[in-house]
Amino acid sequence: MRHWIAVFLLAMVLASSFVSSAEDTKTVAVIGTGDMGNSLGPKLASIGYRVVYGSRDPSAERVQKLLKITAPTARAATQKEAAQSADIVLLAVPWPAMEQVARNLGNLDGKIVIDVSFPFEQGPDGYPQSTVETSSAEMIQAWNPGAKVVKWSLPTAHYIDEPQKLGYRPSNLIAADDRESKETVARIAHAIGQDPFDAGPLRMSRAVEAQVLLFMVPLYQRRVAHWESVTIRSSYWSCFWGDDWSSPVVDADNLAKFPEHGQPLEECSEYPSDR
Numbered sequence: 001m002r003h004w005i006a007v008f009l010l011a012m013v014l015a016s017s018f019v020s021s022a023e024d025t026k027t028v029a030v031i032g033t034g035d036m037g038n039s040l041g042p043k044l045a046s047i048g049y050r051v052v053y054g055s056r057d058p059s060a061e062r063v064q065k066l067l068k069i070t071a072p073t074a075r076a077a078t079q080k081e082a083a084q085s086a087d088i089v090l091l092a093v094p095w096p097a098m099e100q101v102a103r104n105l106g107n108l109d110g111k112i113v114i115d116v117s118f119p120f121e122q123g124p125d126g127y128p129q130s131t132v133e134t135s136s137a138e139m140i141q142a143w144n145p146g147a148k149v150v151k152w153s154l155p156t157a158h159y160i161d162e163p164q165k166l167g168y169r170p171s172n173l174i175a176a177d178d179r180e181s182k183e184t185v186a187r188i189a190h191a192i193g194q195d196p197f198d199a200g201p202l203r204m205s206r207a208v209e210a211q212v213l214l215f216m217v218p219l220y221q222r223r224v225a226h227w228e229s230v231t232i233r234s235s236y237w238s239c240f241w242g243d244d245w246s247s248p249v250v251d252a253d254n255l256a257k258f259p260e261h262g263q264p265l266e267e268c269s270e271y272p273s274d275r
């Protein structure tokens, strides 16, 4: 009898550990199977996320090909089904389609919703211009007030596929009002070879998007020699100018902790000695 009780208890323990490890695996819905979906889906799967692609045509041959290169557990569904089955929803559709898509994914309350889009068009002078007054991320937040929207500024899909090609990790600016969601996206960014920086609350998406607008200028000029926006670590400004500079400070509890950097400095480790 004791033997059977032990076997039963062992079976219960194994079953519960299996369920909890499956639950620990978060599902990401990648909405849109274009360049960004093709780059980010396989990367997300490679770092342990369960990926579900949201497509207007989940059975399309190119979507089935994408599933094959992603992971055996990856699947495709309609955009709404994918979003509803996920913990994290990554919106990888062109900006002109965004409102229609983002308003029709069902209830996104409590989910992390990642915006990688740029709402740009070509202006009459040939240069790029924004098509929105605020930012794409703030508009997505307004359409889904209960979602935890995160702006994730990524480089072109080529540098997502092969981040080492630049010779350094591509800089990613990340803005969000929810600290934990921002940290989650920063950890994802770092795990797939990018270099995440904390750009502050979601309203800073306007500045993030403006920076990308600037770096697209050589593209519109048809220049072969392009440039990339690179953010590098440096010293906190008050290390040079004293703490008066930093007043009023943001609430320290709201500062996200990013992998390797992006954490608030406890103290200035290096004061410039020649001043």
Ligand SMILES: NC(=O)c1ccc[n+]([C@@H]2O[C@H](COP(=O)([O-])OP(=O)(O)OC[C@H]3O[C@@H](n4cnc5c(N)ncnc54)[C@H](OP(=O)(O)O)[C@@H]3O)[C@@H](O)[C@H]2O)c1
Residues within 6 Å of the ligand: 031, 032, 033, 034, 035, 036, 037, 054, 055, 056, 057, 063, 091, 092, 093, 094, 095, 097, 101, 116, 117, 118, 119, 154, 155, 156, 157, 158
């Ligand atoms: N490409 C880049 O290097 C890059 C870099 C940084 C940021 N971004 C941003 O990432 C987003 C996606 O860019 P992308 O280059 O991947 O775009 P894309 O290749 O033109 O299209 C993305 C996918 O969105 C879906 N889609 C297209 N039109 C739609 C519509 N009217 N309604 C619903 N779904 C539609 C399609 O997937 P299904 O056919 O499966 O539905 C399509 O393959 C954009 O907002 C862009 O600004 C792109």
